[in-house]
Amino acid sequence: MTDLLTRSSLLLLTTxxxxxxxxxxxxxxxxxxxxxxxxxxxxxxxxxxxxxxEIVVRGTRIxxxxxxxxxxxxxxxxxxxxxxGEGDIAxxxxxxxxxxxVGGKYVYVRGxxxxxxxxxxxxxxxxxxxxxxxxxxxxxxxTSVISSSLVQKTFAPSFPGEFGGGVINLTTRSIPAExxxxxxxxxGGNSVTTGLLGYTYFGSxxxxxxxxxxxxxxxxxxxxxxxxxxxLEVGTDFGLPFVQAxxxxxxxxxxxxxxxxxxxxxxxxxGFAAGNSWDVGDNRFGMVVSGSxxxxxxxxxGLQQTAFGVTSTPDGKRGLNPDQDYRFFSTDNNVQVSGLxxxxxxxxxHKIRATNFFVRDTLKEARMQRxxxxxxVGDDDEILRSFTSWFERxxxxxxxxxxxxxxxxxxxARGAYAESGRKSPxxxxxxxxxxxxxxDFVNDLTQNGNFARIAFSxxxxxxxxxxxxAAYKLPLDRPVTLSAGYGFFDNQRQSERRDYRYVRANGxxxxxxxxxxxxxxxxxxxxxxxxxVVLREVSGAEGATFYEAxxxxxxxxxxxxxELLDGVTVTGGVRYEDATQTVNPRGVFATDPPLPQxxxxxxxxxxxxxxxxxxxxxxxxRLSGSRTIARPQFRELAPQPYLDxxxxxxxxxxxxxxxxxxxxxxxxxxxxxxESDRLTLGGFFKRINNPIETVPFESGGTFLITYANAxxxxxxxxxxxVVKQFPLDGLGIGLLEARRLLxxxxxxxxxxxxxxxxxxxxxxxxxxxxxxxxxFIDGIPLSGQSDHxxxxxxxxxxxDRLSEQxxxxxxxxxxxxxxxxxxxxxxxERPGLQLDFVWREALELGRxxxxxxxxxxxxTNTRFxxxxxxxxxRIFQNLYERGRTFQFSANFRF
Numbered sequence: 056m057t058d059l060l061t062r063s064s065l066l067l068l069t070t071x072x073x074x075x076x077x078x079x080x081x082x083x084x085x086x087x088x089x090x091x092x093x094x095x096x097x098x099x100x101x102x103x104x105x106x107x108x109e110i111v112v113r114g115t116r117i118x119x120x121x122x123x124x125x126x127x128x129x130x131x132x133x134x135x136x137x138x139x140g141e142g143d144i145a146x147x148x149x150x151x152x153x154x155x156x157v158g159g160k161y162v163y164v165r166g167x168x169x170x171x172x173x174x175x176x177x178x179x180x181x182x183x184x185x186x187x188x189x190x191x192x193x194x195x196x197x198t199s200v201i202s203s204s205l206v207q208k209t210f211a212p213s214f215p216g217e218f219g220g221g222v223i224n225l226t227t228r229s230i231p232a233e234x235x236x237x238x239x240x241x242x243g244g245n246s247v248t249t250g251l252l253g254y255t256y257f258g259s260x261x262x263x264x265x266x267x268x269x270x271x272x273x274x275x276x277x278x279x280x281x282x283x284x285x286x287l288e289v290g291t292d293f294g295l296p297f298v299q300a301x302x303x304x305x306x307x308x309x310x311x312x313x314x315x316x317x318x319x320x321x322x323x324x325x326g327f328a329a330g331n332s333w334d335v336g337d338n339r340f341g342m343v344v345s346g347s348x349x350x351x352x353x354x355x356x357g358l359q360q361t362a363f364g365v366t367s368t369p370d371g372k373r374g375l376n377p378d379q380d381y382r383f384f385s386t387d388n389n390v391q392v393s394g395l396x397x398x399x400x401x402x403x404x405h406k407i408r409a410t411n412f413f414v415r416d417t418l419k420e421a422r423m424q425r426x427x428x429x430x431x432v433g434d435d436d437e438i439l440r441s442f443t444s445w446f447e448r449x450x451x452x453x454x455x456x457x458x459x460x461x462x463x464x465x466x467x468a469r470g471a472y473a474e475s476g477r478k479s480p481x482x483x484x485x486x487x488x489x490x491x492x493x494x495d496f497v498n499d500l501t502q503n504g505n506f507a508r509i510a511f512s513x514x515x516x517x518x519x520x521x522x523x524x525a526a527y528k529l530p531l532d533r534p535v536t537l538s539a540g541y542g543f544f545d546n547q548r549q550s551e552r553r554d555y556r557y558v559r560a561n562g563x564x565x566x567x568x569x570x571x572x573x574x575x576x577x578x579x580x581x582x583x584x585x586x587x588v589v590l591r592e593v594s595g596a597e598g599a600t601f602y603e604a605x606x607x608x609x610x611x612x613x614x615x616x617x618e619l620l621d622g623v624t625v626t627g628g629v630r631y632e633d634a635t636q637t638v639n640p641r642g643v644f645a646t647d648p649p650l651p652q653x654x655x656x657x658x659x660x661x662x663x664x665x666x667x668x669x670x671x672x673x674x675x676x677r678l679s680g681s682r683t684i685a686r687p688q689f690r691e692l693a694p695q696p697y698l699d700x701x702x703x704x705x706x707x708x709x710x711x712x713x714x715x716x717x718x719x720x721x722x723x724x725x726x727x728x729x730e731s732d733r734l735t736l737g738g739f740f741k742r743i744n745n746p747i748e749t750v751p752f753e754s755g756g757t758f759l760i761t762y763a764n765a766x767x768x769x770x771x772x773x774x775x776x777v778v779k780q781f782p783l784d785g786l787g788i789g790l791l792e793a794r795r796l797l798x799x800x801x802x803x804x805x806x807x808x809x810x811x812x813x814x815x816x817x818x819x820x821x822x823x824x825x826x827x828x829x830x831f832i833d834g835i836p837l838s839g840q841s842d843h844x845x846x847x848x849x850x851x852x853x854x855d856r857l858s859e860q861x862x863x864x865x866x867x868x869x870x871x872x873x874x875x876x877x878x879x880x881x882x883x884e885r886p887g888l889q890l891d892f893v894w895r896e897a898l899e900l901g902r903x904x905x906x907x908x909x910x911x912x913x914x915t916n917t918r919f920x921x922x923x924x925x926x927x928x929r930i931f932q933n934l935y936e937r938g939r940t941f942q943f944s945a946n947f948r949f
Contacts, residue, residue, distance in 0.1 A: 097203050098177040098226045098408070098456060101213030101614075102467040102524035102538050171219025171685060177226055177410060177456055179471040179520050180215060180544060202228045208739075209721045210663040210681035212612040212628035213524065213540060218683040219717055219741075229399035229408050230341030231330035236949045243322045243910070243942025248354040253319040253386035254421040256443045257309040263350060265390035265417040271445060271480040273511055274304035280592075281553065286644050287592040289560050298560070298589045305509070305590075308575040310481040313421045313441050319386065322942065324349040338402040346394040355919075356384040357935030359703065361758060362923060363430055364877045374928035375879060378429050381438075383935075385422035391415065404460035409453075416448040422703075431757075432504040437489040439496045441574065444698075447478040452518075463528040473518040482510040482698070485574050490567075497571050499564035500557055500588070507557040507578060509590075512697070514550040519543075535617040538628075542610040548689050551601045552696070554594045560587035597696050597759075598707060599640030599650055604689040608634040627664030632684075634658070638692040638710065651822060653692050653710045659684055673728055679721040687712035687747055691762045694820065699760075702872070702921075702933065707752075707761045711818040715764070718742040732779045741770040746809070749838050750830050751876035752820065758876050765831045766815040770840070772805035780852075793855055799848035807837040835881065836871055843868040857897035857906065865889045872932075875923055882932055885920040889913050904948045912940040 174181050207214065208221040215222070244250065259270035277287065280301060285292040287301060326347030333340050360377035367373055393414040400407050424440040432438055452473035459466045487496035488504035498505045524540030557578060559565060569577070569586060582588045594600040614628030638653040663681030670676065690697065693708040723737035745764040752761055778799045783791040815827035836842075843866065850861035867886035875881050892911040897904060921933040 097205050097224070098458075099205060099207075099213075099224050100175070100178045100215070100522065100524070101211070102465045102526035102540065171221075173215070173217060173219075173222050175215075175222060175224040176412070176452065177408070177454055177469075178224060179454055179456075179469055179522070180518065181450075181452065181473065202226045209665060209677075209679040210661070210683050210719060211626065211665075212614045212630035212661065212663050213538070214630075215542075215544075215608075216610065216630055216632040216659060216661045216684050217686055218681070218719075219685045219715075219743075227395065227397055227410050227412070228330065228343045229397055229406075230332045230339060230401065231343060232332075234331040236327075236329040237946055238327045238949075239906075239944060239946030240325045241323065241908075241942050241944030243940060243944075245322070245353065245938045245940045246916075247356075247936050247938030248319050248352050248386075249321050250318055251354065253316045253352070253354045254313050254384060254423060255316045255386055255388070256311070256313050256419075256421045258419060258445065259309065262388070262417075262419055262445075263390065265348075265392045265415055267445065267447075267480075270306050270309060273480065274301065276301040276304050277590075281643075284643060284645065286594075286646075287555070287590060289589060289591075295560055295587070295589070299583050299587070302557075302588070302590045303580045303583045306481070307578055307580075310443060310445075311483055311485075311578065312573070312575045313423065313443060316386070319352050319354060320350075322349075322351040324351075324944075338400065340401075341397075341399045343397040344395065347392070349389075349391040351389045353387045353389070354385070355387075355935040355937075357382070357918075357933070358931045359383050359424065359933060360930040361932065362876075362879050362930050363758075365879055365925065373926055375923055375925050375930050376928070377930045379427070381424040381426035381440075383422060383424045385420060385442075388419040390417045390419075405458065407455070407457045409455050411451075411453045413451045414449070418444075418446045418448075420444045420446075428504060432488060436504065437496075438504045439487040439489070441483075441485055443481070443483045444479060445481060447476070449477075450475040463530070465526045467522070467524045469520070469522040471518070471520045473516075473520075475516045475518075477512075477514045479510070479512045479698075482512065484508045485577075493567065493571060495571055497567065498574070498577060499567075499570040500559055501562075501564040505570075507574065508555065509557075510552060510554045512550070512552040514548065517547045519545045533618045535615065537613075537615050539613045540611065542608070544606070544608040544610070546606045548604040549601075550604075550689075550693065550695060552594065553592065553600065554596065555590045556593050557588055558591045560589050595642050595644070595647055598694040600643045600647075600695075602638060602640040602693045602695055604636075604638045604693060606634065606636045606686070606689075608632055622669040624667045624669070625664065626667075628662070630661040630663070632659050632661065634686070636686060636692075638689060638708075640694050640710070650694060651710045653712075655686070655714060657714060659716075674724070674726045677721075677723045677725070679719075681719045683717045683719060685715040685717065685743075685747070687714070687762070691747060696759065705757075705759045707759045707820065709762045709818075709820045711820070711822055712747060712762060713745055713764055715746050716744045729780065733776070734778075735776045736773075737775075738773040739771070743768045743770070743837075746837060748809070748831070749873040751874060760873055761820050763817045763819065763830055765809045765817065766811055766827050768807060768809045768837055770805060770807040770837065772803060774801065774803040776801035783851075791851075793853055794858075795852050795854060797848065797850040797852055797861075799846075799850075801846050803844040805840060805842055805844075807840045809833070809835050809837065830874065838871045838873060838881075841867045841870040841886070857895060859893070859895045861893045861895075863891040863893065865891075872921060880923045880925050883922055883924070885922070887917040887920075888915055889917050890915045900947075906946040906948070908942075908944045908946070910940070910942045910944075912942075913937055914939055 203226045205224045205226070206221055207224060210218045259268040261268040276297070280287040280293065283292075287293060287298065289295050289298050293301075324347065326345065326349075328343070328345040330341065330343040332342075359379075359381045361379040362375040363378040365373050366376050391414065394412075396411045398409045420442070422442040424442075425437060427434055427436075428438050450473065452471060454469070454471040456470075457466075457468045459468075485498065485507040486504055487498045488502060489495070490497045498507065500507060520543065522540060522542040524538065526536055526538035529535045529537065564570070565577075565582075565586060565588070569582065572582075576582070578588060610630060610632045612628055612630040614626065616624065616626045618624045634655070634657060636653070636655040640650040640652070642648070642650070661682050661684065663679070663683075665677055665679040668676045689708075690706065691708050692710055692712055694710055696705050696707050698705055718741065720740045721737065722739075723735055726734040728734065744767050746768045747762050748765050749760050750763050751758045776799075778797075781796040781798070783794045783796055809831050811827045811831050811833040816824050817827045817830055818824055819830075845864075845866045847864040848861060849864075850859055852859050866888045869883045869885050872882045872884050890913070892914065894909045896907045898907065899905065916936070916939055918936050919933060920931065922929055922931050
């Protein structure tokens with residue numbers, strides 16, 4: 056499957072480059088004016104797109120997109136995305152009212168956790184290449200390929216029924232207004248990373264491209280052992296010579312040895328985008344191609360602590376002491392390669408578009424920990440641990456969308472095929488313990504705190520989706536449109552994880568002189584054959600080695616849009632979804648016990664409706680209500696461990712989760728008092744039955760995270776947004792002539808509470824029915840939800856040319872990341888305040904237009920802080936400096 060994805064990616068990028076070359080050969084015009092602003096294009100679920108603006112007859116000063124949308128939405132156009140200066144769509148979306156960005160890539164709607172947010176591409180579902188997250192990491196999408204981003208905050212029956220906080224619909228560029236060919240690049244750095252000390256390991260010679268050269272391929276001897284269905288260890292199935300040969304076949308030093316790099320390189324990126332359109336008789340054909348390569352570095356250093364319980368002092372005070380207390384230092388190298396090929400054909404009132412998108416995101420990490428582990432080792436001897444890893448995330452999707460209009464009848468057909476995967480070969484970890492006898496750290500492979508491990512994991516997703524929607528405008532005096540549609544979605548997953556531990560074949564500890572060796576010498580071929588250091592497979596010790604999963608959904612909806620009175624429109628309907636979700640874990644050895652299987656077979660009627668009162672030309676009021684669902688995801692159900700690379704914690708699924716059901720109510724007042732000025736004020740309420748929450752559990756002296764259904768939760772909140780432009784021509788200041796001041800401010804307040812009553816129950820990973828109060832406290836907030844989200848954008852924009860200086864201020868209040876273990880307080884993250892500055896300027900080099908951009912991020916130097924607090928005590932699960940980031944980029948347009 057991975058080879059297929061790689062071939063697909065190379066084919067796509069080759070085609071994209073060829074297309075770019077063809078477009079570049081088109082004769083340029085006599086002049087090179089600034090590119091015109093293209094009309095905001097949105098391809099969303101349902102028929103007819105957003106063209107039915109004739110339903111609203113009074114809102115002449117309301118923007119077309121907002122006026123034509125019967126739901127509560129926020130829209131980022133191409134110009135607004137560019138103004139943020141962000142290189143990916145995740146960064147741009149964090150400026151939208153009610154959206155928060157977590158980990159630099161996951162966008163949460165209204166502060167809710169990631170399981171209540173989803174993403175669509177051109178109205179079709181996207182699989183996530185990250186198995187630990189339900190939401191698609193939107194940092195995978197460069198802003199250059201996105202025409203618009205619509206954030207739908209209220210449910211419409213034409214949208215998928217898994218609708219919690221909202222859905223983000225990305226529309227790719229299709230037919231450009233004129234020919235363009237752009238080439239650009241950037242260079243930048245971070246104040247705690249670039250040019251400073253970091254940790255790295257060699258890996259392979261082609262790691263800088265994001266593709267391994269074959270160094271990390273699983274050796275044939277281990278592949279043969281896996282196919283045999285027998286556990287790789289010295290015993291009756293495999294003799295010592297075979298296991299020694301298999302162990303020695305692993306690539307050792309390039310994947311194991313961490314080295315200091317005194318000068319971490321700068322961040323760099325290269326990319327191109329090209330497009331053109333041609334008239335074919337009375338019809339029009341368009342093509343857009345793009346490709347990009349981005350290579351970035353991040354160094355982190357700080358604290359990682361864990362408390363296994365609450366302590367008490369003689370005077371009765373309660374507090375927290377770190378039972379695991381590590382100082383850590385890590386360096387990540389993140390390489391992203393992407394390519395897009397979009398084709399579109401307009402004929403008459405019809406349009407067909409084909410979109411092919413590929414992205415590969417690779418993370419190479421080297422990490423060291425040093426500190427105390429009083430639970431597993433004791434409070435006397437320090438532990439020194441090292442980790443090396445290589446995580447490949449890859450997504451390829453091919454879509455075909457046809458929008459047809461036959462007078463009053465509109466028909467939209469969509470089809471998509473997607474493959475995504477996550478592969479982690481040579482995931483190594485080792486641990487040394489300080490020994491006072493030799494005044495050094497040793498690893499004899501047997502004592503507590505002494506080990507060497509290696510793991511290989513491979514996850515592959517395949518998605519097929521199709522929709523057929525139709526809308527008909529009835530021949531009545533008042534506009535009334537009826538629409539209906541059918542959708543099919545099929546997602547199949549296979550996931551395998553193989554874990555191995557290095558041991559001595561005879562079970563004895565290594566001699567002290569050998570145990571002192573550095574890790575690549577310790578695992579060298581010499582020690583394999585001299586001291587019998589060999590692999591022992593421990594796959595399945597902490598869950599299923601392999602699982603298959605599937606989700607098949609058949610959906611249908613009916614909906615109407617009607618103007619009942621002058622200025623009053625009603626949109627309503629119902630969606631029915633019948634879904635079968637399965638997760639079938641299984642062992643791969645004859646001695647593996649059977650594991651519980653999951654099958655959720657449910658059908659839901661999901662009504663939704665919105666009333667819009669356009670009571671003045673520039674004002675309207677919307678009220679909306681709906682019922683939606685949130686299904687548990689495969690990774691939340693599968694009993695297989697995965698390392699969350701964002702938190703350095705291991706997650707484990709719960710096969711006994713059930714669907715969450717949501718009741719939603721929203722209202723919003725909108726006032727558009729200028730060409731691009733607006734004031735919106737809204738409120739929302741949600742009641743969630745069986746919300747899925749992150750909870751911890753202990754296994755072998757280590758805390759893992761898993762999931763459980765809380766009984767119920769309620770969420771209430773409000774949001775306000777103000778956008779205003781002030782002309783500065785009349786101030787008499789030369790530098791400000793022909794400029795406007797843009798003020799864009801938004802604030803969202805959200806209050807959520809989990810409710811637990813006497814008699815409420817939940818089910819743990821062992822299938823035991825427990826009192827819900829054993830895992831949840833009545834009144835605690837939902838995980839992932841910030842009470843306060845605020846953004847302020849202050850920008851100077853030139854009226855006649857591209858010259859923008861923008862100050863961006865963002866704030867998110869503390870949010871729960873997971874429930875605390877063993878009666879300890881919840882883990883909380885403190886996002887805090889972040890200040891960014893972006894300067895965009897256009898000039899000409901000869902006849903070549905150039906856009907220059909300077910970015911300064913996190914000027915407040917806000918650090919990452921995840922903590923637990925109890926009375927006067929506080930410990931930090933993750934605490935490190937994020938540093939200030941500066942980047943300069945240039946984009947040439949031919």
